[in-house]
Amino acid sequence: MRAQDKIGRHSQRIKLAAYSSMARAVGQRRAWSRALMLKLKLSDKRKNRYRWLAARKMKQQKTLRRGCGRILATKRNRSEKGSPSRSCSGVDELRRLVPGGEAMDLGVLLEETAHFVRCLETQVRVMSIIADCFP
């Protein structure tokens, strides 16, 4: 059980490190990287101490971003309700996958997805190179 816990925790940490390094490499330029860094920072704080504080902060951030997103969405999509049923589920799923995707417009979401996909591919390559070093 201890070995399993160790490996599980270790792999979790490596995964967190991978995502964090990927987000930090992009920096503040992208919405998804900002959202990812914020999420990691808040979850890190939550793990260590003051869970309630971190949870509250995260909820505040989420409502803030969602509010901004909603305001802007209503500003822009005044006339557009084009085919919500067709692309609704896919877009929702995409919003779940891309960090920070809940508060994004569709155009912004697609662009962030493109950048996110490229960064993910690069991350996979880098990690595979590292894993190649070990037998």
Next chain:
Amino acid sequence: MTNTCKADDFNLYPREPRGIFGSDSEPDVGRRGRFGSGGFRAGCGDGFGSGYSCLVTNILLFASTFYQVLTLSYLKADYINTYEAASLINRWIIPDFVLLAALTLLLLVSGHWFMFLISVTITCYQMPDFWPPNRLQFQVWRIRHQIISPVSWDLGSGVHPIKVTAQTSSPETLSNPQRVATESNPRGPDGADMEAPARSNEIALESFQFHDEIHRLIAPPTVNASTFTALLELSHSRAVELLHLPEPSNYSAAASNGSLQPYFQHLGAGGTCFPTNSTPVERASVFSVETDAISHKVKDEPLAETTESDSNHIISSSQSLPSDFHAEDKGQRPGKRKDREKKAKGSGKRTKNESSGDADELPYVHVRARRGQATDKHSLAERARREKINARMKLLQELVPGCNKISGTALVLDEIINHVQTLQHQVELLSMQLAAATPRIDSNFHSIFTTERSSLEDQNFSNMVFPLPWSDPQSNVLRQYQPQPCHLNPLQHTVWGREEFKHHLITSENSHLSYDSPTNSAAVHSIAILKRTES
């Protein structure tokens, strides 16, 4: 088998008081009791001792077998992954064998010859797993992975995800998809050397090749303005930097050519290479250049705010671009102007100006409806938005392999979602592999990567946290290169220059070979490759 033995034992000595045996309450019990009693007198001299110990041993064996089967059923149901399953089961292999041997001895002592023979057979069956000290046998399964040519640097072929093949020697296979289809171009001469050198001796060579490998990933960016995606990645500072580099002549020349060439983006921007010529890309490039013309003028927007606007402030290009492309601007679709104007409205909150003046210099304005279409404000806005979304979808279609043939937004979206999920699973799989490969973790490993360091992004140099494989397991070395003062990191930070890095790597390799981290002697392997410049 053990169950029947246990049943036998239980029937044999139901509730007899100690020291009294051979009671003929039941004929078969009596017979066995007499038989067993002889053995007892010869052995323990105690009626219940070996019987109950047999019972206890059997119960324990049964429990461990049940636990292993439960673990495998968890694995099948995807509650745990194969590494966890293997470690759980591995923990019980030796106790199992010990218990079985104890049971054999007890049966021998207590004189149950038939059961003794059976358990001896089973023990001898399991013996070859243990007697030749071959540790490989202890593992439930092994994964051998071959990673072939992680990237194809041939610039004409687009993005190739890595091909990972995992061969397992047990029927259990990972639930995650492990095969990513690709074709792999042959690696350079360094690639073959990656597996060749002996790990114990040629650490410098390995690290050098590793550096080489990473360096090939971070190729110098040859940014070309004529692709949409290139323009996506250019930030203002980067564009300015490009102006000052000796490259801008190529840059503007290529831009003026208008020829689509594949390019390398920087790793920090998600370095991949993109497929060449395609008409939607060309159209998108022109489209994006027009937007650049605007975003360039609205550059005074604070770059930090994002939720409000599109990535307008990110799409900015050098000064030379708009002049090159304005000539083509006149003949383009006027619908783009509306979109331009919309972008400006989004970012700058300027009022919409409906005059049809000179469209080229002013950032906002200039709605011009096409023939036969409604000139309604809302429909124009909607059309512009839809065009923008279509352009982005085309970009995504280029990015995700195999998406070009699919038509229909929903299917393309599904494909994109599938691709993202695949990539995330690949990251998780690789992290599990790395976790299994490395011996221990550092307690402060987590804090290194998750604490927010804003200075890191602002600074205009790159640093590399570099995993250097250890030469032998005994010397656990922690090597990190970070600019910030970290309590784990007294080493110097390196700027990412090719020659200097190589030099740093090899020399510091020698000098820090016996370095132990202050916290513990665990080896931390992580890599965080940051951007070379602010890009």
